[in-house]
Amino acid sequence: MVEVLRSGQLSLGPMLERFEREFAGWLGVDDAIATSSGTAALHLGVRALGWGRGDEVILTPFTFVASANCLLYEGVRPVFADIDPETLNLDPDTAAAAVSDRTVGLLPVDIFGYPSEMDRFERLAADRSLGLLEDSCQALGAVDRQGRKVGSRGNPATFGFYANKQMTTGEGGMLIPASAGMAARVRSERNQGRAVDMAWLDHDRLGFNYRLSDLAAAVGVAQVARLDSILARRERAALQYRELLGGIAGLGLPHEAEAPARRSWFVYPVRLPVGADRAAVIAALGEAGVPAKAYLPAIHLFPHLRELGYREGQFPVAEDIAARSMALPFYGGMTEPEAERVATALDTALKG
Ligand SMILES: Cc1ncc(COP(=O)(O)O)c(C=O)c1O
Known part of the structure; x- marks a missing residue:
């Protein structure tokens, strides 16, 4: 610069x-x-x-x-x-x-x-x-x-x-x-x-x-000079989450790519079990000092796309996933104790 x-x-x-x-x-x-x-x-x-x-x-x-x-x-x-x-x-x-x-x-x-x-x-x-x-x-x-x-x-x-x-x-x-x-x-x-x-x-x-x-x-x-190491760090953070969250009953983890395919880790999205109250889980995580957010909404239901005639129920898979997905805190430098804190808070929130 x-x-x-x-x-x-x-x-x-x-x-x-x-x-x-x-x-x-x-x-x-x-x-x-x-x-x-x-x-x-x-x-x-x-x-x-x-x-x-x-x-x-x-x-x-x-x-x-x-x-x-x-x-x-x-x-x-x-x-x-x-x-x-x-x-x-x-x-x-x-x-x-x-x-x-x-x-x-x-x-x-x-x-x-x-x-x-x-x-x-x-x-x-x-x-x-x-x-x-x-x-x-x-x-x-x-x-x-x-x-x-x-x-x-x-x-x-x-x-x-x-x-x-x-x-x-x-x-x-x-x-x-x-x-x-x-x-x-x-x-x-x-x-x-x-x-x-x-x-x-x-x-x-x-x-x-x-x-x-x-x-x-x-x-x-x-x-760009650091890109390979940035991507590797994010992958390591995602693997850490997979191990820690794998034991939480009913929690949907990101689909695993089969080699040679590979996901590039942008966020760490999880899917809550059917029937879980996502807002309550996010609130409980917030109280435990873990910022999580509902992610992603299905975009056909935004007002300017509804104007084109789009409505609830047209894309049931996307709408179901959108209603149950949540992004957890995620960055390449995430430490194991940090990831453990998230996993424990999520497990507790889901049981509560
Ligand atoms: C799938 C997708 N498309 C397009 C964009 C737009 O990128 P930008 O925010 O740089 O305009 C984003 C950014 O978040 C995205 O996630």
């Missing part, structure tokens, strides 16, 4: 290029485009795929709201389909059943860092001539069933670097483009519609200010 400040180039400078290059190198892809947020990366991805008014795109209701908002920005209708009860990701069969004449694409999300079944979505997309946009904002470092790092399969994919993510730039995101042509368009739209070879104040298309500053990019460069 000091280097950036001394250089006088605080935006669109060499540190941004370095961050993009080093991130792409880590992921094993040709190019990566840094943006001001994961949402901005998704929005530029939707535009780059040419999705617009009157189109429909299929996605999971069990995600962060930005996965649907990026479609709404462009007048695309989000069409939800239910999730797999184990992986909690969009179920390829329900997605296939939701394809209509207006469907132009699929938007799988690697929820809680668990890799989507991209091989099946790619087949569906090829069979029905659909586009694909991967929302991997929670899954940096995850590996799919074919042993490939999430985001490196050649589909446009997005990552997010908000402070709660595996790596952070404070705010920030990344789009992995599917081609050099897509990269040029996205770089232009990121910078108010100014292509890289165009002069200052010269614009040839509609664009946005979705730039990531070089100061934030410097944080990104340092984070």
